Amino acid sequence: MTNLYLVRHAHSIYTPDEMGRPLSKKGLLDTKYINNLLEDEDIHIVISSPYKRAFQTVEGVANHFNLEIEIEFELRERKLSSYPIDDFEEAITKVWEDPSFCLKGGESNKIAQQRGIACIFKILEKHKGKNIVIGTHGNIMVLIMNYFNARYDFDFWKNLMMPDIYKLSFEDNNLKAISRVLIN
Structure with a gap:
């Protein structure tokens, strides 16, 4: 079995700089919960979106297992628009x-999901039989999960925690199971 631990990043400070947006104080504290939850999982590889908030969220796990974080650009958050959005909800x-x-x-x-799934299949091929932590983002994470099971939809996304972890x-x-790794 290959296990992917998809980790939605912890709370971040909003800035228009998507790439450099850091975790908030609360987000940094929450990374300790992630470390505690994953420290007994025998993690072999840590991969992250290039966005700072995703990287910071899984950095402690990488340090615990003495691993370098591999950056995977295709795991970045979906780009909603290249212009400021007046009504995000709409x-x-x-x-x-x-x-x-x-x-x-x-x-x-559809395009974001194709990008994310291509990346997941590349990871599965390259790291067969490993336990892999992936630092990513809510939308792209749910679009990846939705590819395998339609129950992971917009309503599911709206109820995600920040951070949140799902083990695939x-x-x-062939996906055999999805389970949530419970955060305190």
Whole structure:
């Protein structure tokens, strides 16, 4: 079995700089819970989105297991638009209602999901039989999970915690189970 621990990043401080947005004080404290939850999981590899908040969220796990964090650009958050959005709720609802719809300069659910899934299959091929922590983001994480099971949808995304962890267990490229790693 190959186990992927998809870790949605902890709470971050909002800035328009998607790449450099850091964790908040609360987010930094929450990374200790993640470390505690995963310290007994025999982690072999830690991969992260290039975004600082995702990297910071899994950094303690990598340190615990004395691992370097591999950066995987394709695990970045979905780009909603290249322009500021006046009504985030309206925009995010619309892209989830129509998987092919995208705002100007943004990614549709379909395109973002294809990007995320291609990356997941590449990871599964490269690291077969390993336990892998992946620092990522809510939208792309749920789009990846949705590829395997439609129950992971917009309503599911709206109820994610920050941080949150889901373990996906695979035999080859076949998903066998999804379970939540409970956060205190």
